[in-house]
Amino acid sequence: MVVVQRKELTLAERLYLPEVLRGLSLTFRKFFEKPITRQYPEQPLPTDEVTRGQPRLVVKDDGNIACVSCGMCEVACPAYAITIDGGETDRGIEREPKRFEIDMLRCILCGFCEEACPKDAIFMSNELELADFTRAGLVYDLEKLKRPKSALQERIDYVYRLNNRWRSKQ
Amino acid sequence: MTKIQINGREVEADPKQPLIRACHDQGVDVPMYCYHPGLAPVGSCRICQVEVAGAPGQPSRVVAACRTPVSEGMVVSTDTPKAHDTRRECLEFLLKNHPLDCPICDKAGECDLQDYAFNEGQGKGRSSEPRRKLEKRKSLGDVIVLDEERCILCSRCVRFFTDVTKKAQLTVEGLGSHSVINTYMDKPLEGNYQGNLADICPVGALTSKKFRFQARVWNLSKTLSTCGECSRGCSISVESLRAKQVKRIRPRYNAAVNQWWMCDTGRHALAPLTRALAPEGEVLGGRLRTAAVRGYNGLECSDDVAALDLAADMLASHPGTLVIVSPFATQEEAKAALALAQALKATPQFVSPAPNALKDDLLHTGDPCPNRRGLLELGFGALAPADALAALAVAPSAVLAGERVLELLGHAGLALLPKKLRLVAFDVEASDLASLDIAFPVPTHVEKSGHWINVDGRVGVLNVALPPPALVRRLDLQLAALTAKLSAVPQGS
């Protein structure tokens, strides 16, 4: 059992008024300190390569989507946020998503999809803002998810570096 | 029965079966690619190798379990380092040329090669040689696509045609690392059993055109059911995606009916199961959503209790009703129809369309009535569509009940029926017939549970693979409700 011994108060403390004055002087001094609040919309949140923003789909330099709708991210997603319907394409890769939806309201930004993807097709972007007037508007479809590879390059490099470090440990 | 020892356990084995069956019967896992219990063993892939102790004083041998008959006193071990090593080496050879295609391959998730490589393979390849570059999308007829790169040349597909359909169509062409599977003279595959190739190919080399890239197999929920395309009633598994759509139908092993196979007619009979609903508030133009009653503007959606009351009144005031059910009616539905027929003092009958030309020696019976035998046993009379239409033309009133009953009678013939006929139909879809007064929706045979009895008297089970549309109730319950209403209404009033 923990017995907390109450501190014996000095006379000055028991008089209370001196302590009040001490408190007032403290708050008065803090009065002149610089605010640490971030003025959000004007000063956006800092992002970095490690920022796990919303997942986005890579569009390769040749204009084609990198995703082959293998469904790995769909099963990896712990929030059941991803829904994919595949379909055939004439490109060499044969298969591509016809429907790829991420319910951003369900997504918990865990990055499991990024980790699961065997095709380097889905990455956590640095996009953090999410607002809409309807729920349906926050279920992002293929068009809303596509990003050129260059926009995600920083994160892609980071993921590669991370994986290489992990591999070299094996 | 022969006594052998598997992994230190004394077991009895059937001497007519290869060793791999004895192992599987004992629940001992031995991988296999070229062996298929329905096909003659050839022992070409060597993945099934197990260690068999030699005679006293002799070293043990590694043998292919699919080609080795069991013999008295055999001592088999599947789990020794030697057995594992042999199999791993064999696997490495198979993977030497197999592409790393799993993300796009339809077989992923149910692929024997993937499973076994995952369990026992090594993480990395050791070869620096390039893989074979072959054709990735070679069409073999209307049903099957061949990806030559993925093929591991197990020859199951070749033997399927020689052993099962008894008409060879495929062969291994070329020698050594140039071998590929091809049809004779590049002719497209034919026959009603091509779909089975996609099932038996242990890898994703042969895939079904209809199912290609439709869904990932681990997302499909599988429901045990029975095929309704002929009176054979093959055991099937109905595979649906997100409880919304049937994506694929595959055979399921049933020694007494279809073994491992099924015909393509049944496999591809998805259209009747994926019919779209009629637009909200409308009766025609798709599946019925609610009961419908004829009003001033033709058939109008109605509350099903009111429609049932109306139907009871109508039938009671027009005695001499015909009761005709669909050959798709389950035993449960047929019994409910029997009670209804009794209440109406009618002879129960079912529509029996003429046999079609799909009959073959393997499975298809050519008879499109999945529950003919069951209905006959219950005392229903078989009625050809033309006879049924003739009887309807002179009847005061009739009840037509069961999935697709209108379609089987023929919409053209039904349209000619006189207006004064009081017609009550229970079907998945209504049609714009002058004589149709009241229509009730029913579930399809993948949306309900029940039983059919096949041509040999075997019971086939139906299970709910998809939820029926919101307001659609089971047919047997609806018929029972109508019967109850009828007994409450004074007859002939």
Place this chain on the structure above:
Amino acid sequence: MEAFLADVPEWILWVAKVALIFGGLIGTAALMSLAERKVSAWMQFRHGPNRVGPFGLLQPLADGIKFIFKEELIPEGANKFLFRLAPALAAIPSMMTIAVIPIGTIVVGEKKIPFSIAQLDLGIMYMLALGGLSVYGAILGGWASNSKYSLLGGLRASAQMISYELTLILSILVIVALSGSLDLGAIVTAQRENGLWNVFTPFGAVAFVLFTIASFAETNRHPFDFAECEPELVGGFHTEYSAMRFALFFLGEYCAMTVMACLNATLFFGGPSVPLWPEAPWFLGILAFLLKAGFFLFLFIWVRWTLPRFRFDQLMRLGWKVALPIALANVLVVGAWVAFTAKGS
């Protein structure tokens, strides 16, 4: 201009003064609602409201508009009449008390216009009488809401206000005794003539401390805001109030604070007199008064964001066992001292 001002009839001056002073009071109350948030923000390294207008200066306006457009709710089972009456009862008396505060003297040429609405001989009595009424707002509001939180808030408000009113009155009594008048103007004059603000006399200093403490309790301010006390009583007596009625309670509270700050400046800090410069021009006097009152307003906020809330029993103990005896002793000693010096002279 001067001639014009000298000639304007008396009643126009009155109307102008009333408009100016009440307008100033309400404006101060509105600004206080902003200042409260700004000061608390600065003390916590934040920015405070800064979206509406430059530096958020139009925030009170935005709040006002919001209050006007919000839905007025009257809870079921509430006494509708009293429920509607209470906010007015809370706001009006505290606004009326400002009338007797001498803010200074406006000198136009030869004419001296006292800058206060009324110069009553019984100014202090008037203030106390009206100030005592404002407790009805809290009590009635709490009772009429038909909610346990409101009722408890109202009960606490009445207990607290009555307890501290004693101390408040006693500490004012000291000043009355010292200056020999109930007229606030006379009290200011007395301080100017003595050349010494009351706070610098020994009795005055004690009275000042007691008065300040009591004024916090009287205005329901931290650390004595038991009538509202969010963690225990949701919102206290105004839990059920919304929209403009709620805003009226707010206004009443801030007006009461303003009046208390003015009173404090008048009683203990010489009102509009400029320290060490008795001949200072009249507008400096008014400025001095505003600065003094402003400081006490700031003190209200400052204390609120520094001290934690008391417990109700601690509040009562402080009121009855500490403040009241000291105030009584102070009055007795002052009385004796005044009587003694008067006799001696």
